[in-house]
Amino acid sequence: MSKFIKKIIIKKPDDWHVHLRDNEVLRKVVKYTGKFYKRAVIMPNLDNPITNCSKGIAYRSRILKSMHLNYQFQPLMTCYLTNLTIPKELEIGFSNKIFIAAKFYPNYSTTNSKTGIKKISDLTSVLECMEKIGMPLLIHGEEMHKNIDIYDREAKFIEKTLDPLRKKFPKLKIVLEHITTKESVEYIKKSDFNYLSATITPHHLMLNRNDMFCGGMKPYLYCLPVLKKNTHQMALRKAISKGDKHFFLGSDTAPHLHKNKINLLSCAGIFNAPSSLLSYVKVFEEMNALKHLQSFCSENGPKFYNMPINQETITIVKKPFKIIEKINIGKDIIIPFLSGETLNWSLENKY
Numbered sequence: 001m002s003k004f005i006k007k008i009i010i011k012k013p014d015d016w017h018v019h020l021r022d023n024e025v026l027r028k029v030v031k032y033t034g035k036f037y038k039r040a041v042i043m044p045n046l047d048n049p050i051t052n053c054s055k056g057i058a059y060r061s062r063i064l065k066s067m068h069l070n071y072q073f074q075p076l077m078t079c080y081l082t083n084l085t086i087p088k089e090l091e092i093g094f095s096n097k098i099f100i101a102a103k104f105y106p107n108y109s110t111t112n113s114k115t116g117i118k119k120i121s122d123l124t125s126v127l128e129c130m131e132k133i134g135m136p137l138l139i140h141g142e143e144m145h146k147n148i149d150i151y152d153r154e155a156k157f158i159e160k161t162l163d164p165l166r167k168k169f170p171k172l173k174i175v176l177e178h179i180t181t182k183e184s185v186e187y188i189k190k191s192d193f194n195y196l197s198a199t200i201t202p203h204h205l206m207l208n209r210n211d212m213f214c215g216g217m218k219p220y221l222y223c224l225p226v227l228k229k230n231t232h233q234m235a236l237r238k239a240i241s242k243g244d245k246h247f248f249l250g251s252d253t254a255p256h257l258h259k260n261k262i263n264l265l266s267c268a269g270i271f272n273a274p275s276s277l278l279s280y281v282k283v284f285e286e287m288n289a290l291k292h293l294q295s296f297c298s299e300n301g302p303k304f305y306n307m308p309i310n311q312e313t314i315t316i317v318k319k320p321f322k323i324i325e326k327i328n329i330g331k332d333i334i335i336p337f338l339s340g341e342t343l344n345w346s347l348e349n350k351y
């Protein structure tokens, strides 16, 4: 059926998980998110993380200054939790709309997480406060221990950290970010979506670990949580194709300089802002589920965050769209996801 669809009109989407970085990278990448999305949740894991209100305010204004094309774009800021975070800071940040949420990175789980949390019990007073004021907790859900296999970290996190946490704080609003496994899909589907939802990236929907390792190892597909087996990819695709309210768009666009991707230690992260929305369209089309595209891209996120659904619409048409090959940053470059490839959907009349 959907192969006959040539035009889709949906409420303007939001991206609920974005890394914009800072300085020249910020100035060069922000327009790609601004083109496709009205609002974006901005991750706080800068080299110098956003750990308090004044850093949040300053970073937000740097983002707005870098956005020339789309003055409607709204960055929604998040606070990076450390074992020094005090509840009062979050209360002030949330009630004054400086922060929309706070982010929990397990210690050494991903890019810039060396000041992440070692023991979740260090956050008890912070989580009590967040539960009381209704401030969402965004989680990088991987259990970090040298004896836990990297492919099992997400499932182990649910068992060892998330499930006990939810029993202790049943009214805490939680987003399990960038889920990658069938265990996460199953666990989340059982929950009340007002209290536990999840974002899903385009790359985890489109790819599995074979794509990364077969025919040569591709560092540009290295991200965290790492790409999983095909059966997990299928579970994610099925989850979104049913229009389930628990799941919404969070691209995890995460730019890194080429020299840091192609290095003895490659940085984790995929810069997908130029292609993310049109990649999701491709997946929904393949799943014959375009009728659920709008709920995933534009409705389920705002419902979880108790925010209005965008009123303006975008029109997506069946027309080839070539993804840019690279972005120049000083003497270096950033290569986007699907660099130079052609997708068969475009935004109408714009690019």
Ligand code: NCD
Pocket: 019, 045, 110, 111, 140, 222, 223, 224, 225, 252, 254, 255, 268, 269, 270
């Ligand atoms: C992200 C980054 O580079 O900041 N990397 C990634 O692989 N996803 C951090 C994160 O979300 O884990």
Ligand code: ZN
Pocket: 017, 019, 043, 252, 254
């Ligand atoms: Zn991320």
